[in-house]
Amino acid sequence: MSFVLPFTAQDIRRAVQPAFMLGVKRVQERPKPRASGLSGRARNQASTLSGTSPSDTHEERDYSAFTQEQGRKAEDITVDALKFLRAEDDGVFVGWRERGLPDDFFVTGHMDGVFWKLEMDVCPACDGSGEDYTDMDPDTETECPECTGTGEVGRAIPAFEENGEPIMVGFEHKHLGTWAYTRYCIWGDNIEEANFDHLIQGALYCEARNLDYHVWVITSQDARAMNTAIERNRDAKDPKVRYANNAWVDPKLMVFVVDMRPWRKLLTPHLRARAEALSRWKVDDGNPANVKPEYDPDGLNEYGDINYPCSWCEYRTVCKEDGDSGIAIPCLPNQENR
């Protein structure tokens, strides 16, 4: 007797494939830019803000749902593990996860969290007795509902101190492919070079929430590939690209702690001007064709390929049709207006 599977390899493929694909990307019209997008190209952002559906798709990106899910899981694991960071403080935890930025801030967004610890206080409801005096019936439970009878309640206070003063520290998790991870391997002590977009996003969160420091926990999507790259890099002849021996390099996980106070001061005026110009354009006009492109959508690199970021822009076709005119949006501090 032979057993025949009731499905083919092709059936399995058809069933599993959708799980690895992003849902049909619905672009939501928005009044102002997002923190995670403000470093993006101005006309591209204008298209997103106006709710225009992307006309060009990229297969690699369509299949990125799996990686996104991995990233979410990696973040949860990291946050759980951080509870053991400082046992002497009754544990540190990452709170304000997914908390939206204040409504009146110039960009929208959700940060990954802020470091807190619990400070125990006398329960104000029962004054520390642990009992509930509101219900005088002797047959009912008399445990204070606020503190469940312990007489104490926890209050979240900033997790860390600097020179005896509490400091607010933000948390951001990034799950990166080999290319972006390698940049952190090279420039780990210089986040401006490692990933300016991440720095901008962090600066916006810190500005919105008045945070002093920002911690980036960075996991690599493929430790095996990173290990190979690091091993090979030990033999790199050019010292400028030799990163393998940098103290922070690890094939799976790297951590960067950045004092964001100087960055906030330096970047906020630029970022505010850019965000406010986009928000104003959205109210006054709202047509992406009237925002000047910051790059040349037909520009070629030395290999004859379309230049980044236009090569990766899901609005490139419509951008070309719309032409080169429009209002210039104030550029990022590391760019120049065309």
Ligand code: SF4
């Ligand atoms: S194609 Fe290039 S210039 Fe046009 S919106 Fe995209 S990134 Fe900007």
Ligand SMILES: [Zn+2]
């Ligand atoms: Zn109580």
